[in-house]
Amino acid sequence: xxxxxxxxxxxxxxxxxxxxxxxxxxAFSWCxxxxxxxxxxQEAIETGIRKRRQLRDESKLFPWLxxxxxxxxxxxxxxxxKHGLLDDDIPSEEMGPYSSCQELELVTRVRTAVASLPEDQxxxxxxxxxxxxxxxxxxxxxxxxxxxxxSRLYRARKDLLARMNKAPLASVAARGNIRLVE
Amino acid sequence: xxxxxSNFDTRALGNFVDGQLGAAHNARIIKAMEDDPEIRERVYQxxxxxxxxxxxxxxxxxxPGNTAKSKFRIWKLFSTV
Numbered sequence: 001x002x003x004x005x006x007x008x009x010x011x012x013x014x015x016x017x018x019x020x021x022x023x024x025x026x027a028f029s030w031c032x033x034x035x036x037x038x039x040x041x042q043e044a045i046e047t048g049i050r051k052r053r054q055l056r057d058e059s060k061l062f063p064w065l066x067x068x069x070x071x072x073x074x075x076x077x078x079x080x081x082k083h084g085l086l087d088d089d090i091p092s093e094e095m096g097p098y099s100s101c102q103e104l105e106l107v108t109r110v111r112t113a114v115a116s117l118p119e120d121q122x123x124x125x126x127x128x129x130x131x132x133x134x135x136x137x138x139x140x141x142x143x144x145x146x147x148x149x150x151s152r153l154y155r156a157r158k159d160l161l162a163r164m165n166k167a168p169l170a171s172v173a174a175r176g177n178i179r180l181v182e
Numbered sequence: 183x184x185x186x187x188s189n190f191d192t193r194a195l196g197n198f199v200d201g202q203l204g205a206a207h208n209a210r211i212i213k214a215m216e217d218d219p220e221i222r223e224r225v226y227q228x229x230x231x232x233x234x235x236x237x238x239x240x241x242x243x244x245x246p247g248n249t250a251k252s253k254f255r256i257w258k259l260f261s262t263v
Contacts, residue, residue, distance in 0.1 A: 021242070038245055107237060110234045113234075125231075126239075154196055156231075
């Protein structure tokens with residue numbers, strides 16, 4: 001389906017290209033690594049093209065792609081057990097064009113707080129707030145009950161706020177990992 | 183579940199913030215927000231988490247160039263369309 005529609009015209013090319021960034025933002029929030037996130041997204045798109053006939057309802061393209069992305073992420077975690085240390089990792093240098101140091105510091109604080117969330121919570125909050133999925137689509141993508149989606153989202157937001165409220169800005173800056181990108 | 187106000191728990195307010203409720207439920211919560219500052223504050227905090235997520239990751243774009251390790255460069259396919 002995807003390949004056929006890619007060849008169908010520039011409109012869908014734009015849609016797929018747009019989805020690349022959407023997928024990338026979610027993948028990055030999971031792994032905090034620009035190269036790995038890019039790799040996961042490419043793998044998801046490749047798999048999507050290869051298995052396109054399994055997608056019966058084209059309106060479910062995004063949940064389906066996110067499910068593939070999630071599977072790729074878990075496959076990576078299984079392969080690389082060292083990622084058990086992910087919660088202690090420093091957020092990547094992949095930042096973005098921020099207009100002020102204050103904004104950059106806030107972004108760093110957010111990423112530090114999100115990175116410290118449990119994996120299952122991080123996945124759900126990313127899919128809802130960055131991926132733009134409905135709860136039922138998240139449930140479908142992660143193959144979990146919708147009640148579990150809501151519970152994880154509730155805990156993720158509660159924990160995120162708690163971590164943001166207590167995250168000391170100085171300690172983040174002291175990590176020396178802040179870099180402005182023009 | 184944390185109670186906030188007379189009828190709404192935090193999960194219900196989360197559903198509201200995420201646009202998961204129908205018009206009737208939305209109206210009830212909006213009315214409750216008008217009447218109850220505690221509910222207003224909780225909705226604000228939930229919206230804040232959404233804003234923080236967008237702030238933290240919303241500006242990210244897929245890096246240009248060959249950063250990924252995948253052998254098959256799907257983006258070459260896009261560029262040829």
